[in-house]
Amino acid sequence: MASRLHPVIGLGRTTIRMGSYVIAVATIIGYAVLTMFHGWKTLPRVAREVLKRQILFTGVEALPFVALIAILTSSVVVVQGTLGVGSKELMGTLLITVVFREIGPLIVAFIVIGRSGAAIAAELASMRVNREIDSLEAMGVDPFDYLIVPRMAGVVAAMIGLTIAFVTCCLASGWLLLLLAAAAPPSLTEYAAMLSAPLGIGDLLVFLAKTIVPGLLIAAVACHEGLVAATSSTEVPRAATRGVVRALSAVFIWDAGVTALVYLR
Numbered sequence: 001m002a003s004r005l006h007p008v009i010g011l012g013r014t015t016i017r018m019g020s021y022v023i024a025v026a027t028i029i030g031y032a033v034l035t036m037f038h039g040w041k042t043l044p045r046v047a048r049e050v051l052k053r054q055i056l057f058t059g060v061e062a063l064p065f066v067a068l069i070a071i072l073t074s075s076v077v078v079v080q081g082t083l084g085v086g087s088k089e090l091m092g093t094l095l096i097t098v099v100f101r102e103i104g105p106l107i108v109a110f111i112v113i114g115r116s117g118a119a120i121a122a123e124l125a126s127m128r129v130n131r132e133i134d135s136l137e138a139m140g141v142d143p144f145d146y147l148i149v150p151r152m153a154g155v156v157a158a159m160i161g162l163t164i165a166f167v168t169c170c171l172a173s174g175w176l177l178l179l180l181a182a183a184a185p186p187s188l189t190e191y192a193a194m195l196s197a198p199l200g201i202g203d204l205l206v207f208l209a210k211t212i213v214p215g216l217l218i219a220a221v222a223c224h225e226g227l228v229a230a231t232s233s234t235e236v237p238r239a240a241t242r243g244v245v246r247a248l249s250a251v252f253i254w255d256a257g258v259t260a261l262v263y264l265r
Helices: 002-038 045-060 063-084 088-129 132-138 143-181 188-196 201-209 212-227 235-263
Strands: none
Touching (some): 002 143, 063 088, 088 132, 088 188, 088 201, 143 188, 143 212, 201 235, 212 235
């Protein structure tokens, strides 16, 4: 009888662990969002400096790489669209659907996870190993306000800015590629009309849903993995790895859910 119940017990324990993890991450996000909206002015000045450094590292320093990926992405989309679509109207719909709604936010999320998610998890895990977080608490500094809130705000701001930069660079380079590859390339006015025709308020809502929430998820997962790391130096790379894997899973699940709600409603 015990052997028959063993798979059920394992499934129950796994479900409880997953539920506890989701609740922990949701709690971090909820408290951070409330602090951003209601208590931002009460944060110490040093926390605002952490925010500036986070935006610099996550957003500004990643711009060249994001621009490169955007150009390569647009070249693939435009070449495939030119060869397979042919119609200007359908070409505009393809660019908006692929770049603005789907690929743009997802690729930027991957870049942010690889660069900043792993770095945040490793940094906080290192602080846990070196007892720096305990020292902050001993000095009366709230580790959440000093370590978590500015990093989450910085990642969300960088996600929005990088996604806008990605989409802009992708669409601009797409027009230049159309001038070179299309048999009858559109003018800039025609190209803008092609893009604006399929664009609606719903696309803006989807864009915000796929940038703001993934930014919160990436930062919350990375911070959680760093803070719960054990006080051993070997835990630092493990925390970074767990942060990357779990942030990718969370972003994929959220992105798939938003897409399903948009297209299956």
